[in-house]
Amino acid sequence: MLVGTPIGNLGDLSPRAVSTLREADVLYCEDTRHSRKLLSHAGVSGVPLRSLHEHNESERIPVIVDAVATGKTVALVSDAGMPGISDPGSRLVAAVAGAGLRVSVVPGPTAAIAALVASGLATGRFCFEGFLPRSGQERSARLGAVAEESRTVVLFEAPGRTAATLKDLARVCGSDRPVAVARELTKLHEEIWRGTAAAAAAWAAEDPVRGEVVVIVGGAPVGAVSMVTDADLRAALDVRRSGGERTRGAVDAVAAEFGVGRRRVYELAISPPQGPADLLPGPGGASAGPQSGRMEE
Ligand code: SAM
Secondary structure, three states, X not given: OEEOEOOOOHHHOOHHHHHHHHHOOEEEEOOHHHHHHHHHHHOOOXXXXXXXXXXXXHHHHHHHHHHHHOOOOEEEOOOOEOOOOOOOOHHXXXXXXXXXXXXXXXXXXXXXXXXXXXXXXXXXXXXXXXXXXXXXXXXXXXXXXXXXXXXXXXXXXXXXXXXXXXHHHHHHHOOOOEEEEEEOOOOOOOEEEEEEHHHHHHHHHHOOOOOOEEEEEOOOOOOOXXXXXXXXXXXXXXXXXXOOOOHHHHHHHHHHHHOOOHHHHHHHHHOOOOHHXXXXXXXXXXOOOOOOOOOOO
């Protein structure tokens, strides 16, 4: 049984969660000391606690599959919110279900959905990106994907990294992209900041962001014109190629750096400069080069 637990306010622990925890034969959790406090708040005692975290999930899986197969009720909680959402659990669920055994869920709060619905941004279509990679090409590529995403995007972030992430989002998504920052949800200092990406970056740079944070980014308007001009991209390509980089590597790096599609950069790389029209914004505008070129793989 996957059991959702509060993301800050113990009053959010559901009666069904309490009875499931009470009736479990064994409870797996990230941090036994943390979960013991939750059990004590819920008036549950006598349930054996075992740890299951990122580093021991693989070795726990066969033990848990065996326990479920022999008819034991195994409950899984994380430190907060729903197990499996940027927390351990999904590999275990895949293994239990893959063994043909029943997986059940007691739904509870998750910071991702709580933040999304309180953000005021569109909820009809959204995607969850979890934590962005901290640095390097992987981060640039994911930022680029967020910039081009037409659905609302939900991101988790550590407080100490929120200012940098908001600054990066303003750069790749454009200053005017709507953003919300949901902080300390369900807790005493709950705050939901709403505004543009540039204003969010300025807000976070002013004072250190404290507490737990979810960043919600409004989707890119469909057919939106990228803030990055073809001239910007050509200049970056020129720098890399004149430094000896091969076209393929330069295209990948520039696409990631500017958060734009690789096809657009590749088409610029293989087309001759086009004079003043090159200053028009892309993507796919008059300056975007041949539209039928095949992507180099
Ligand atoms: N499994 C959890 C869930 O379902 O909400 C998420 C766990 S993840 C390791 C922790 C991240 O969730 C935090 O860094 C923050 O981004 C977000 N978070 C958790 N509690 C929060 C809260 N009360 N307010 C805002 N964000 C929260």
